Amino acid sequence: MARSQNDTISERRLRPIYDWLDNGNNKKALQEAEKVLKKQPNFQCCRALKGLALLRLGKEDEALKILDGILTECPVDEGALNAMTLSYRELKMPEKICTLYENATKHEPENEEFLSHLFMSYVRLGNLKKQQTTAMSLYKVKMKNPYYFWSVMSIVLQAVEGDEKLGQAVTLPLAQKMVEKMEKEGKMEQEQETIIYLLILELRNNWKGALDLLNGPLGKKLENSASYHLICLNKRIELEGKLENWSEVARLSRNMLLQQPDSWDIINNYIQAVIKLQEADSTNGGEAKEEGPYSMKLNKVDRSVEEAESLMTCLSAGFPGLRGPFLAKLEICYRTLEGRSSLLQDLIMEYIDLFGGKPVCFSDIKKYLKVIPVEERNNFILRLRSRYPDTTSVPSNTAQIYREICLSGIERFLGQHLNLSTERVDSMVSGLCDRYVASQPLVQHIVTTELRPSDGYLILAGQLLWERWIATKEKRFFLQACSMLQIGLIGSPSNWQLMLLLVRFLGRAGAGQLCDSVCGPLDIKNMMLDTLSWVLTRPLAATGYVDKLHRIYCQMTRFYLHSPKETTEHIIQAYKHGNLSQICDMSKLKRRLQTTYLVPNVYTEKILIDLNFLAKSLDEMIEDAEFANLKPIDWKSLADNRDFRTIQSFEPEETSVPDEMIATNFQLEQAFVRVRRATLSALVTCLKLGGHTEPSGGGDKGAREQALKDLKESEEALSTWLDKSKSLLGEEKVLDMPQAPYRSEMNSLVDGEHLAGVLHCVKLVQTIMLTATQEKPGVSGADFEPLMKVLDNLKAATATTTSPDWTVVCDLLESNKHAVESFSFFTIFTFSILSLLRTGKGMKKGKKAVLGAKFSHLEPAYKDLTANIQDLGAALHQQLQAIYKTL
């Protein structure tokens, strides 16, 4: 009784603290907590809340001290545990939450609540094995199905995310056995449990087992539920297909098509099955064909392409306006193309007749246009144009606008826009612009939040102009395209295709700031940062528009930091709600965000901007270096999530972006990240050295050894990746098209000898360090020579970098940006060199440094080096002023 009274009093005392915390008044919460602690100094929950308040007031160190103190006491008080979980989550220390509940469950091993928290804390860490055992302990304490299936799911995830062989041999069979046990005992309750069962069988390629499950009582129950009905029907067809029961696939998919003739997956399954059946029949001598008109009754099995075509004819008559059955006819013809090329062309024509007035038409038929033999393409276009003459008459409705754009797109796709003369391009562009102007009365009423159909004219004209601009270098094409696209955007401000094309034009000409203002309305955020930011970041980087770039990099860093954590919280929610089947997809998404190469790329570039451009003093640079968090990178798992399909393209195969090109570009991007990371790592090491090292090899030996090790690693990475990049650049095919990746930034890094310069610096710093401790024969003036040579070359290059040709301005600006960066790098390296050479402790401002006795012979070389760097700085300054004037 006395105890519970105490509890009530304590609870009452805590209430105001909770209220203040909820209201965001952390200061009051802290004061209140301190007041309570005066009366009850050991009150765990109150101390934890004090920790939380401190943390939210920004006093993280103080908070951590209190929280870690409570942690060692192994608390079991629910309030304290909750407050600490919250605090550690906010401190981003999920591993401490595990310790917290590991301790609590040791104390009370049967506490369901604690075990459940422990499970979730392992989910946060992604520790699947511990998830598995904790869920089992939970199930032993409380025989609830969800706990059992949490364990099963944790095993399945081990198989999905881990070694495939082990998964097939050990983990998946174990998961299957566990579910089978529940099935035998009649304990399966939730629909999701059956879904997981199905997933396990499928992961084991046990198609028969999966099908039996689907057709058994559990499957039927699943099929009768509102949420999984359709999934079951589709899954059955898929599994029959895996088992090559083609007549069953044909029957089931046909039954579904009678209801939903627009379902593309089903159409594909149906066509595949019918073709397989026809092939089998032709080798077996064939089955008797049905006479008379095609029957639409249920459960019929179509065994010939003819029947399939009849079905599609009937479906399109029964459901007018649907694309599915028409596309199905095209697909059937495509898959049985031999000798049917003219039929395919007729079907394409028919499709254009019916759907040419919809914006989707071109992308629907692209696949089929591709297989029209090259020698028949001209004829095809002639036929098309005799049907829809390319007259100057103005379209009278939006469908006609869409059709015209589709037809022009087809012409481009079939190679009619290749090798055009300037005169021809001029006349085509003016034709497209005339159409655009003439069609305005038809689209004026469209609200600005919608896209205007006529914008497509401008996209096509823009693509034509791009090609001419690059080929002739005449800036009038560039100017015409930009003004045209800009005018388009006035009428249709939401059209991102116009924006993206305009950004590519502007970026190509080195107009970084304009790219940024055009991209503004695109509002690149969330997942788009991962897939589409490349369009903007590269021109910004090339033109040295670092303020904006830095903001985007910060935004991206935050996104990459928080999104995987958020995803984990939702994985936890999915466990709690029993929606286990979502967990695999969510984990995949989390992994995708964690492995994108942009994570190390963006972080490295952000810190480099901090050092090179934003730091206002040497002290700030040293501080940046101290805070740089250069975690090791799992280079092998990096992935490329950039999307090169967003920018609309009617490109023929000759100018479309092949996957290999994207792959090579990605390799170069990775090489770029590697050398930049190595450069940054060397800079950070040198800044720390310069900031702390005692002169002439004194100081902390461990730190010195670590620095040497880091510099050696940087040197190796730089020299390896410099060589590899050179050979990769030899293979790089650059497609100068708006939808293609940018030319790799490695080009200007390697061409300008910037990497070679950094490499020489890194070597020189090491030689001096080793001389200081006499591990190496003494450093001499000759060791400065290679670096001096690079400096001379960089200086010479600054004299030649202006051009009236706007297609090269971006490259020029980029090499200038690298030169400025290199200048900054060399300055930092020189700073650390001086710190190693000088005598006396600390580098005092305004005080002339004196070289140590061991290094006094280097004075001329060192002076030459600094003079040379200063000269480079002056030359760059002059150069940038000259460029500024020209632009």
Added chain:
Amino acid sequence: DPLTEMYGLSFYLQYLAKWPEYFMVAESPSGTLMGYIMGKSEGQHENWHGHVTAVTVGPQHRRLGLANKLMKGMEDLSDAKNCYFVDLFVRVSNSIAISFYNKLGYTVYRTVLQYYSGEQDEDAYDMRKALTLDVNKKSVIPLPSPVHMEDLDY
């Protein structure tokens, strides 16, 4: 498309974790995403209903009846789950969407004041369509006066 609310990752994941069956996407034959719909079911007794949180179709794939199909899928699912009605919120200025929902049988049930926050706050219409279970269509009888956001249960 500025009228399509761009949600953060978390928002989508929350729906996937809680109401995965209410998330449907339409993919084109070439594998691009044509459109999606997401929603949930909530409420009690005669307020047990399906809610459309977002429905959108990419500009390339408009005029194909795709949104109708997505909405129909959502309604069928809610019907099968014994919901009384389906509802959704729409900006009062989004006349195209409003007339689209009207055509599908949705009517304005109430106005929610300042539902959308932004540079200029905007009101929302709560539009509803009765399902099979609501025989007398009680759930869609319009409220006489607008409500404030704070007074919304859902």
